[in-house]
Amino acid sequence: MTLAIAVASDHAGFELKQTLKQELEKRGITARDFGTTGMESCDYPDFAHAVGRAVADGAVQLAVLVCGTGVGMSIAANRNAFVRAVVCSEPLSARMARQHNDANVLCLGARVVGVGTAIDIVDAFLTARFEGGRHAARVAKINAN
Template sequence: MKISIGNDHAGPEYKKAIIEHLENQGHTVINHGTDTFESVDYPDFGHAVASDVENQKADFGIVICGSGNGIAITANKHQGVRAALCWINEIAALARQHNDANIISIPARYTNIKQAVEMVETFLTTDFEGGRHATRVDKIACR
């Protein structure tokens, strides 16, 4: 699987751990994030990841910022992107099962690295349930 990841200055350690986990599983990772704690603008990285998902250069995306909100809002500006802010494993599973989310947004200041890696694993291995949820997901896109 090909996965795009991006983060701001709140998430370099998270990104490093997640990339290591994904590569150990044989996934290809496109890295758009910063590796430093110097202040950067999260939209730059959110747009890069969302563009990869939107243009089918990546199967899924992972975005990380302090609260997870700003970078999720940024990613959701792209057509066909459904970025879900997740802070516990159950939310990551529901985002896939009910919303067919294709980008997980992680709040680095409100989760720990172990939780983040577990959420990513859950997100990537949980299938969309379809059915009544498909009807709802179809209504999300502006046409």
């Protein structure tokens, strides 16, 4: 089965999202684009909520959201009870978020990280796996509230 992940951005993250989408497709990963489609000003919650629903419904397992800082996208995405969105600006946090927190949405700031670093962060996020064990009980507590 080919991995399919959701990607979305607002206007501030559009160019980085497009670059990341191309990088994912080079790796044989299907990138389902939830918008935006250009540089015109738009509202990030619209895209974060659409992606959150796709994660909750099981249409995608993972997602990458991009806005100016990643913060707005993460706040909006985390409104969905099935989303565990994290903002990362370096690969270690992305890897640990997957391994220990079973994070399923990565948020990036296009004004915070460069393209090369963003690609490294996405790679760390996508290649890491949830370790379970003692972490599973903690994630269950997150999901219980």
